[in-house]
Amino acid sequence: MRVINIEIKAKIKDPVKIRKILESLRAEFRGLDRQIDTYFNVLSGRLKLREGRIENSLIYYKRKNKKGPKESDILLYKTAPGGELKELLSSALGVKTVVDKERGIYFLKNVKFHIDKVKGLGSFAEIEAMGKKASEKKKLLRQCGFYMKLFGITGKDLLSGSYSDMV
8 A cells, every 4th residue: 555644753752742632632542552663674765564463564665864744655565463474574684673662543534643652762753644645745744734833843853764763
């Protein structure tokens, strides 16, 4: 499945504040998921296997490492927990790194919010505005900007890369 995704990732000091804002907006809480993301060696982009209680996927994505809202080109393949896929990918490509996190997952229409506690790194928020057509890009950028302001996320809080770059 291919989607258009505009996203930000930011270091946050008060995850409880953001959770309360999302609850006040009646965002749908999908749950708290412990996720292990195993990143594999690839020539371009990033390839990760996400293993959790709620979300399990093989995800390939390309994204420029820059601060602020950025577009990601994503290919997503739903997987089942367990199995031999991790062993196969590890043997074929080699493991680049592993990210261990607890993730609160929220949705408001087409916008997905993550409140993350990443082992060894701290607390973060992600805002992902998703669409199916390239013509939606401006709308998705506006949505990211709106929620950044609402959560009090400023330019100095934004991260340019992936958790995989930080561990």
